[in-house]
Amino acid sequence: MRLLYALFLVVPVLVHGENLSQDTWYTREVKRQAKAAEISSFMNKNVDPCENFYKFACGSYERINSAFSLQLVSTGLFDTLTKGYNRKILKMLNTPTDEHDTAEDLQVKHFYESCLEIKDLLPNYPEKLRNLISEFGTMPVLEGDSWQEDDFDWVETTARMAHSYGISPLIGLDVSKDIANNSINRIYLGQQEFPLESRSMYVDNETQIYRKKYQGTIKSYLQTFLGVEKALAQRTAKELINFEVDLARGLVDESDGLDIKNLTELISIAEMNKRYAPTLDISRLVSITLDEKVTDDIYEFGSRFQRNLVEVLKRTPRRTVANYMYFRLIYEFIEIPADSPEKQEKDCLTIVKKIFAKNLDNMFYRRYNNDKSSAEIESIWRQLKATFRESLRSSPLLDWIERPIRNLAIAKLEGMTLQVSNYVDHNFTAEFEGLNLQSTDYVENFRQISLVAARQTRQKLHQPAEPLDAGETLSYTPANILVENTIKVPVSLLQPFYIWADVYPNAITFGSLAYLIGHELIHGFDDTGRGFDSHGNAHDWWDERSSNSFQDRRKCFTRQYGNYAYDGIQLKKSIAQSENIADNGGVRLAYTAYRKWYDEQLRTYGGALELEEERLPTLNYSGLQLFFISFAQIWCNDVHPVVRAMQVSTDQHMPGQIRVIGSLSNFDQFSEVFQCPAGSPMNPAEKCVLY
Template identity: 35%
Template sequence: MFRYSTNIQCLLIWTILLFLHVIGIDNAPASNATTELLDDLNTEWAKQISRQAKAAEIHVMLNTKEDPCTDFYQYACGNWHRHHPAQFFNHIMTDQFQLIANAFDRRLQLVLREPRSDDEVETKLKNFYYACQLVETDEVRYKVALQRAYQEFGKLPMLDGEDWKSEEFNWWEAVAKIQHKYGKQIILAVDIMADIVNNTGNKVYIGPPNFSISSGTKILSMLQEITTVQHLKRFFGIEEAQATKITKELINFERALVRGGSDSRQGLTLHELLLLKSVDELREIYNESLDMSKFLELALGAEQVPEYVYIYDEKYLNSVVKIIAETPPHVVANYILWQMLQPYIVDVKKDNMAKWCVERTKQYFGKYVDYMVYQRYKDPVVEKEVYDMWNEVREVFRLELRGNKLDWIINSTREYALEKLDAMNLYINSYESENFTIQYEDLQLTRNNYVENVQQILQMESRRKLKRQNGPVVPLEAPEVFTFTPVYNVLENNIRIPVALLQPRYFWGAHYPQALKYATLGYLIAHEMVHGFDDDGRNYDKLGNLRNWWDEKSTYQFEERRKCFQAQYHKYRYDGHQLPNDVSQAENIADNAGVKLAYGAYQRWLNAQQLENVTDIQSKETFSQLHFNNEQLFFIAFAQLWCDDVQSFFRTALAISDSHAPGMYRVIGSLSNFQEFSWVFKCEQDAPMDPEFKCSLY
């Protein structure tokens, strides 16, 4: 425990406000003298400011009235909600990664507002951003473009009434044509990716799309219904009563589709959900209700239909045919065309237009945005430190696999695990090897038509994806959205770190203690590394092929340990409800092993440094303002990585839908299973954070 004097608190608050002001957090211009003084953050004065600001940030989140051995999450994060409250109509959830995202957005917005450069791709990016913002002041042009977009694929029953002919409409033809041209996946998704069994070639996958429907709480469903009604009224002039009726039909139809597959996928692995089927066999099974051969001709191109395809969740496919047969054709048609329009819908408050357009720019130019910001802010020193940390973390896991702690794994399986670990690589997503000029050479974007710009981008992406079938192997990609955490790719057996995560003065600061770096980015890297050996990742070999390389005895022992995590996390209560009793424990396994490996890697680094100068290292590894030793600081930094605040209406939905445990249990679960934590904080043997029986896998 520790206490601050009022004077020190005031000093630190002043320090952090000044520091954040100077580095541009508040977007206010600093004086020339101050700016020049702090342009060089390597001055001794700047180093002290940087460290004091970080110490203040850590301190204000703590609730030292809590006992760290009773509830370490409340101890480390008890005041987060006071400083970063979740808001019903703005941020329904706040966490550290949102702060990082906001900082990245500010950097990107500065770049987008720069005058157009000689770089053609950057100019196209800025044209897109400008056209997006123009929607706010030129809604007439926007609505006309929106109407042209839906008219391309026929009439819309909700608008054309009796002029719409159900006999002229074929649902799977419309779905296939829309996907072929714009890549928009509706009802059935067709993807071309590496064959999970043998990733030396690509295969076609058919399965459910990503649904937009909200699940888990009535409030989410109600908000979605209100929003859809408003869109129908605003963009198409439909009266409220009719808009409400149509909206209910759309939502009920999508809800039926979601139910048709989600329950059948519960607790099953990707391997268990995939079936390799011949197209001829599928055509016979579904007959005229879904001519799979013609569907694929339209979706892929007449000459691109393969002999075999993967079906992801056959029960979903069966339910689609049944649900559509029971649904009025005009409802299906309205749903398909309404979903087709979703990428073009702009509905945002005027004050948030710039931020919304930044988000869309990231969505459609994700790789180039990373590259562009990276070129302006890259730091070779930081990159070297990241790779050094990766090597330390991997070496700790390597030693664990070779040691006696994991003696439940048979030697032959352990040896191959080492081979897979040695084959695993880490990359920073700088995309410096990409030729963006060639990638975007056919893309023509204007500065005055947002809808047409989005259409151009979607067509370009669709053409690119369709070329995959006969092209080089394409790995299973992360979602086409910006991420702010490292990602493990099971088919490539590698980890990729987004540029946004390496922004200075969050997890990373040249003058921060290494304890903070290992507890945050070091842990995130270790977490992703363990995904190669969790209950799903362990089914893939070192080349990313789906293959069982685990012996029977080790598999049994693994399963017994997995069940321990399943029981432990199911007992936790969040918003009054127990967490789901999920068979898959991949994220909990990665959390628990990740913090242990990161701590072990930090100890290795620390021991190597202390051979040189113990006193100097200790002074660098702690904050004079905080009465914590370096090891306690490690666990506090890890816990504060998961500080969050969730609007009360959405907590149940979050717990149900997210494969990760809520932030509080990512802390409590992992650290209560880690004996070193209890020793560092001197917990009594009967303390809640030091249970007698602990779950452990790696």
């Protein structure tokens, strides 16, 4: 009912001819009332905040935003932000050419249009996919007994696929910034990309349902797009999924807590050849992929995968290996038409975002840029840096870090920058060189895009290092790019009223936006981030005592979070605690910065009605309490029951309720604000603290 009340508040504004974009007392009050109604609608005020703060702040959220009822994977703040952003992106893509469009924008629109028309391509799809296969050889499941095993060379085949289209079945090769010297690029060689992404998706009992679904997809693709007979398609799909599971056993287990330095080794190609010959010829793989003889050392990533790969290949029939490689090639080119125009639009948007994330963010920014939001983010960033700098200099909380190491941490903080991912300085013209995307042929468009991307990867080996491209991830969530010592803020966060607005109390802005940025700042000093210096180079700048103290304190988080359960599932005890460290440090940092501002206002205005502007109408909470409520409501969410087990198995982030309870139960000042007695669930005797 409170949400309806918030919506009805808008009606008199429109009736009386007011415009919500105008800055009048009336419009400001409407927006504040609406925000108060939203916050209140998520809460369950019958819950004692000292017993379970998540249920207090988010206890009604699941009832009004049920993922099951809405038939969504999940509901939550980031889902809402994404929906708002997607609506604007779809509007741009579906709008005929306008004055904002660049030549590159038009090509993105052409690709989107070709995806919308994919149903018309179905009669020609099998031929197009068979032509792709024929570029690299023959596929056993299509050739039958006539397939010649002795003609199949898996190293040459995967290298040629990688050279042409950047698709690397079995073993991947990339060219990216040297983690030890980020001014140059180096070759990284290691595990392939897996459709199910993580090791746990292939080996955990809880995720078996997803492997079965993927096996069904393989069978369907073989039948529908290659014309394979049903029984043969079923048998082949089972062989391929079993092979992929076998390969995935060599993947990095993220719960082991291994960072990039543990997982990479700078080594000569000759040395790698010695390790894996004769099954895996690294020299030939690299030279064919890059079309040149490479003499520089390269990075081997995740040697466990290569060792496992060699053993798996020894015991796997060549026919299975070949079928797998050719299937992985065509898998990238297949898109199933949706059963409605609306679903087709959504599916095509997902594909366009995956390929052209930078373009869409730039298009969005050029059309919807809000100077107030950019200024707000910059102001918050300055306050967070100043607050953490002060803590590093003088806070007793950080006495576990030796003074010289604190000084190096300050130097890293000073070198850390924040950027909005708007790509206003990006050279899209150069990036699109060689592309001529049309509105009619999705497969040909995707082929062109893959050809150009593979060529650009090869060229990077002889070019200065450019900013890291993290794809669509940077469109939706802030991220700390450790190798650049830079925090990237997505343009989707510039949308007003979701988590920030100039009419909201600062408590809300600091409890949400400042926390999210503070979370990323702390990532620069977590178990992985602390291994990078002020220039973004992998370098161990910690002394032994400070490092040992860090490890001891991290163990506290491992114990704490390993004792939680979610939806009846016991969470894994993981050495890796980077997300929990960032959650805990981020909320402390944001609150400290807010409290500094709050206390200054009290001194300036003499505590007039305890900062009335920091309260919201109809909500009887102080600004300090609103900060913690706003933080908790970032993580109000619901996950569809069928994916909860997968979330526990695969996500390094804790479920939302655990992120709230874990962080705030470690924070003394939270207990002071809500007067939680010692020993209560939200104020336990043992607290885990790093930053």
